Amino acid sequence: WATQVDATLPGRPQRDPLYLYAGLAELSWTISVSDAIIENPLLPWPWWGMLAIVLASFWVISMTLFSLEVAGWRMLSLGRWLGRWLALELAASVVVAVAALVYGHPLALTLLYGASVVTSMIFAFFFIWKAARGALLPHKMVAAAMLLNTLVGVRDLYVFRLSQGYGGNTYLRYSSVLFGLTLGYIVIQRFRIASGQARDLNANLAARVAQKEQELEQSYQRVEQLAREQERTAERSRILRDMHDGVGSHISSAIRQLESGRASQLDVLQTLRDSLDQLKLSIDAMNLPPGDITALLANLRYRLEPRFVATDIALQWDVDLLAPLARLDGKAMRHLQFMVFEALSNVLQHAHASVLRIELHATPQGGAQLRVIDNGCGFDPDRVPRKGLSSLQERASAIGARLQVSSAAGGTVVEISLD
The missing domain is CATH 3.30.565.10 (Histidine kinase-like ATPase, C-terminal domain)
Incomplete structure (x- = not known):
């Protein structure tokens, strides 16, 4: 539960509560049925008995909430009202445990179990009805386990709380194993699906990263090519400017000297030499460190x-x-x-x-x-x-x-x- 985040829920990403309900259900069921095999309980009487009563109710509540997640009803109004009722039932189990074991009112315990059975029967009716109308396989598996456990729970309620006879053994501790197996299968399947989605996401992400790297490489190549073209253009512009400012200026001076008729041949020759030297130096400047x-x-x-x-x-x-x-x-x-x-x-x-x-x-x-x-x-x-x-x-x-x-x-x- 702590590592499984459901990003499909509305709002910010949340942890998937299905794993939490599964873990709490199995933990509470394990402690509640251990009462039959532990000779020396960890807590004195009546605290140990009170803990067993509360955990039994907590197991029923956790499994109901787990089934609610499997059906996808948590966000519906039915799911919200059922959640409030189960919270009230859990609080009532604490009060009933004290009343039955401390103050000697066993009828309170009978009423608690009766309310739990009625709640389970009503929820099971809607859950099984929905599964019969073409739900997914996990929904159908939970519906089958729920039907069996509801019937066994009614039987245990009659034998231990309503019948006048004594003795007998509870069947619910055995039938609940089917619920546990179903729960484990669903959790494992969900985890496998989530792991597969994570692998696909990583593979898709790696492919997208590789694609972006390729696009970035192509972009860098285009930028580098553009930079080289700009550099060549700038170099051509520089050469033309140097020729205009240097060579062109000297040639223009030589032309004016010839047109005036006052310049000597030596002066014109000197100007033309300067022009030639300027041209050579402009070319040399391209390779200067x-x-x-x-x-x-x-x-x-x-x-x-x-x-x-x-x-x-x-x-x-x-x-x-x-x-x-x-x-x-x-x-x-x-x-x-x-x-x-x-x-x-x-x-x-x-x-x-x-x-x-x-x-x-x-x-x-x-x-x-x-x-x-x-x-x-x-x-x-x-x-x-x-x-x-x-x-x-x-x-x-x-x-x-x-x-x-x-x-x-x-x-x-x-x-x-x-x-």
């Missing part, structure tokens, strides 16, 4: 060092091997690459320098400090066009870096601090 500034500078050196050599600019390389900065993702690395490229391109085009020094060192805060230093002619930041410096400042802000540009007649220093 995130946060690895040392690799970024090494790639720039590989691409631009031939141009430094061609223009007689000595390159001084003071770059430490730093651990990658976790906060610099692919987008931030591209911003940083553009900033350094712009600084180096300005040295090639405008500085007229003979020495270019690139420094990269770690900061005490765990960041990095990058410096591009030349010994060129320098410039006045207040007098040159602000577009280039503004672009560098915007990119520095985008990656959370500090940009400082200082220039004088002896050279220029572009410092990028990443804390």
